[in-house]
Amino acid sequence: MPMIRLAALLFLALAPLGASAQDRFSPQVIVNGQAITRYEVAQRAQMLKLFNAQGDLQQQALDGLTDDRLRMQAAKDYKIKVTDDQIKAGMEEFAARANLTADKFIEALAQSGVEYETFRDFVRAGLIWREVVRSKFVPGTDVNDIEVDRAISRIEQATNVRLEVSEIVIPIVPGQEATAVARARAIRARITKPGDFAVLARENSSAPSRARGGSLGSIAPDSLPEAVRDRVRALQPGQVTQPTVIDGTVRLYQLVNGSETPGAKARGTKIDYAEFLLPGDLSGAAEARKIRASVDRCDDLYGIAKGLRADRLTRASVAEAALPRDVAERVALLDPGESTDFQRGTSRVFLMLCARVPNLDPAPQREVVRSQLVNQQLAAAAETYLQKLRSDALIQQP
Numbered sequence: 001m002p003m004i005r006l007a008a009l010l011f012l013a014l015a016p017l018g019a020s021a022q023d024r025f026s027p028q029v030i031v032n033g034q035a036i037t038r039y040e041v042a043q044r045a046q047m048l049k050l051f052n053a054q055g056d057l058q059q060q061a062l063d064g065l066t067d068d069r070l071r072m073q074a075a076k077d078y079k080i081k082v083t084d085d086q087i088k089a090g091m092e093e094f095a096a097r098a099n100l101t102a103d104k105f106i107e108a109l110a111q112s113g114v115e116y117e118t119f120r121d122f123v124r125a126g127l128i129w130r131e132v133v134r135s136k137f138v139p140g141t142d143v144n145d146i147e148v149d150r151a152i153s154r155i156e157q158a159t160n161v162r163l164e165v166s167e168i169v170i171p172i173v174p175g176q177e178a179t180a181v182a183r184a185r186a187i188r189a190r191i192t193k194p195g196d197f198a199v200l201a202r203e204n205s206s207a208p209s210r211a212r213g214g215s216l217g218s219i220a221p222d223s224l225p226e227a228v229r230d231r232v233r234a235l236q237p238g239q240v241t242q243p244t245v246i247d248g249t250v251r252l253y254q255l256v257n258g259s260e261t262p263g264a265k266a267r268g269t270k271i272d273y274a275e276f277l278l279p280g281d282l283s284g285a286a287e288a289r290k291i292r293a294s295v296d297r298c299d300d301l302y303g304i305a306k307g308l309r310a311d312r313l314t315r316a317s318v319a320e321a322a323l324p325r326d327v328a329e330r331v332a333l334l335d336p337g338e339s340t341d342f343q344r345g346t347s348r349v350f351l352m353l354c355a356r357v358p359n360l361d362p363a364p365q366r367e368v369v370r371s372q373l374v375n376q377q378l379a380a381a382a383e384t385y386l387q388k389l390r391s392d393a394l395i396q397q398p
Contacts, residue, residue, distance in 0.1 A: 023038065024037075024038055024039050024042075025037050025038070025039050026038055026398070027398045028040075028041050028062065028398075029062065029066065029395055029396065029397060029398070030395070030396045030397075030398060031066055031069040031070065031073075031393055031394075031395050032069070032070075032073060032393055032394050032395075033394075034069050034073070035398075036062070036065045036066065036069065040065055040118075041058060041061045041062050041065060042061075043061075043114060043115060043118040044061035044062075044064060044065055044118060044122070045057040045058050045060070045061035046112065046113055046114050047109065047114045047118055047119065047122070048060055048061060048064075050108075050109065050112055050114065050280075050345065050346055051345055056174070056175075066390075066393075066395065067386060067390070068121070068122070068125035070386065070389040070390065070393060071125050071128060071129040071132065071386070071389075072125060072128060073389075074129075074132050074385075074389060075128040075129070075131070075132050078132055078135055078136070080128060080131045080132055080135060081128070082124060082127045082128055082131065086127055087120060087123060087124050087127065088102065090123040090124075090126065090127045091105070091106075091119065091120065091123050094123055097344075097345065098277075098344060098345035098346055098347050099277050099311045099312075099314070099347065100345075100346070100347070105119075105345075105346065106119060108280070108346040109346070112346075129382070133378055133381070133382040133385075134378075136381075136385070137377075137378055137381045137382070137385075138378065141374055141377050141378060141381070143370050143373040143374055143377070147373060148366055148369050148370050148373065151369050151372070151373055152366070152369055162218045162219065162220065162258070163218070163219055163220075163221055163224075163232060163233070163255060163257075163258045164215075164217065164218050164219075164255070164256040164257040164258065165215075165216045165217075165219060165224065165232060165253055165254065165255060165256060166197055166198065166201060166209070166213065166214035166215045166216060166253070166254045166256055167201070167205065167207060167209055167214050167216060167251060167252065167253050167254075168184070168187060168197070168200060168201045168204055168205045168207075168214055168251065168252040169205050169206050169207035169209075169249050169250075169251050170183055170184050170187075170204060170205070170206065170249060170250045170251070171206050171248065171249050172245070172248050172249060172250060177245065177250075180249075180250045181243050181245070181250050183204075183250070184243035184250040184251075184252055185243055187200050187204055187252065188240055188242070188243065188252055191240055191254075194238065197213070197214060197240065197252075197254045198213025198214060198215070199213070201213050201214030202214075206249070207333075208333055208340070209333055214254070215256075216332050216333060217332070217333075219332045220269065220320045220321055221233055222320065222321040222323070222328060223320065223323070223328045223329065223331075223332040224253070224329075224332075225244075225246050225247075225251075225325075225329065226325075227244055227246050228241055228244050228246070228251065228253055231244070231253070232253050232255055233258075235253075235254075235255035236255070237255055237256060237257050237258065238254070238255070238256075239254070239255055240252055240253065240254045241253045241254075269319075269320045269356050269357070269358065270317055270318065270319055270320065270356070270357050270358070271317070271318055271319075271320050271323055271327075271331055271353070271355075271356060272298070272315070272316075272317045272353075272354040272355040272356070272357065273298075273315070273316060273317075273318075273327065273331055273351065273352065273353050273354055274298040274301055274313065274314070274315045274316075274351070274352045274354055275313070275314050275315075275316075275327075275349050275350070275351055275352075276291065276301055276304070276305065276312060276313050276349070276350040276352075277311070277312050277313075277347045277348075277349060277350075278341070278347065278348040278349070278350055279347070279348060280343060280345070280346045280347050280348050284341075284347070284348035285341065285348060287348075287350075288341035288348060288350045291304060291339075291350055292339050292341075292350075295339075295352070296337060297337055297354070298315065298352050298354035301313055301352065315354070317357075320356075326342065326344060327351065330342065330351055331351070331353050334351075334352075334353040335353065336353050336354060336355050336356065337352075337353070337354075338352070338353055339351060339352040339353070
């Protein structure tokens with residue numbers, strides 16, 4: 001090779017990256033001396049998008065990565081590490097929430113431009129934080145018998161509470177949250193007499209319930225989003241909550257009526273439902289419409305799933321209070337035999353309500369309740385500790 005050509009190649013190999021590449025990998029923030037690059041933020045935001053997160057994904061990505069840096073730094077102080085096998089198991093556990101193996105989940109992420117390392121680091125930070133929390137707080141966490149008794153009493157009563165609720169859901173245009181909240185406040189101010197809420201729901205709500213004047217029917221409190229659950233229960237019939245921002249929307253809830261039957265033999269309601277997994281792209285939405293037109297009951301789904309992987313169709317019967325949040329909020333709008341579909345991670349889920357039946361399960365076991373209370377204490381302690389790490393951190397803009 002001529003010397004002049006060799007010199008030119010060496011110059012190109014050693015030359016600085018172009019401006020766009022430099023910007024891509026330049027620090028966006030520095031957390032206690034450790035950089036978070038713009039590329040990392042873009043990758044995390046894309047992953048959140050695939051997880052169907054709502055709101056400002058760039059800010060959520062930056063906040064999440066900042067917290068992860070703090071978690072990893074705390075782990076270093078406690079000399080806590082996780083092994084490659086633990087990370088692999090954690091990735092399998094996370095992927096299983098979308099009814100996929102880790103390899104299939106990683107493949108789906110890659111098809112949308114999310115690198116393997118982005119998912120791996122996300123899982124690793126979560127696993128390490130769990131070990132930090134256990135090391136720091138488990139020895140001092142205790143739940144006595146009186147606390148368990150009180151919790152069981154609350155569960156007994158809560159399972160027999162029914163609320164008749166209506167909603168108005170206003171979507172938030174990115175960057176215009178204040179406008180959506182102001183619109184919700186204006187709508188709330190117009191509710192002055194019975195029937196106003198239903199009229200305004202039909203005119204303004206973006207939820208499927210608009211066709212019923214916003215009515216969700218008679219539901220268990222746990223079917224409501226956690227952010228408004230206690231607020232709705234505190235209302236008197238006819239009253240309306242203040243506007244609340246939830247999952248990229250602003251929502252108003254009206255308590256139409258409430259009933260409580262403590263001591264009833266049936267322990268609330270058990271929900272029998274089916275989930276059929278579809279592709280997460282536009283073809284999945286089209287397939288959901290096709291399935292909806294061809295089935296009348298959950299048993300019909302077995303014929304559609306014939307010959308497919310067993311994990312494509314799942315059917316469960318669960319106490320209403322124990323339903324996954326994304327299922328609880330949607331089955332509350334359905335009658336038996338009705339269906340809906342929604343995005344969950346990288347898949348589209350066709351959800352069908354099979355039946356609602358009285359829940360005759362035995363009372364919750366004391367040790368199960370005790371474990372739940374311990375986990376609640378640990379979660380609260382972990383959040384307080386993370387807030388302290390945030391407040392003590394040196395976070396700089398480069």
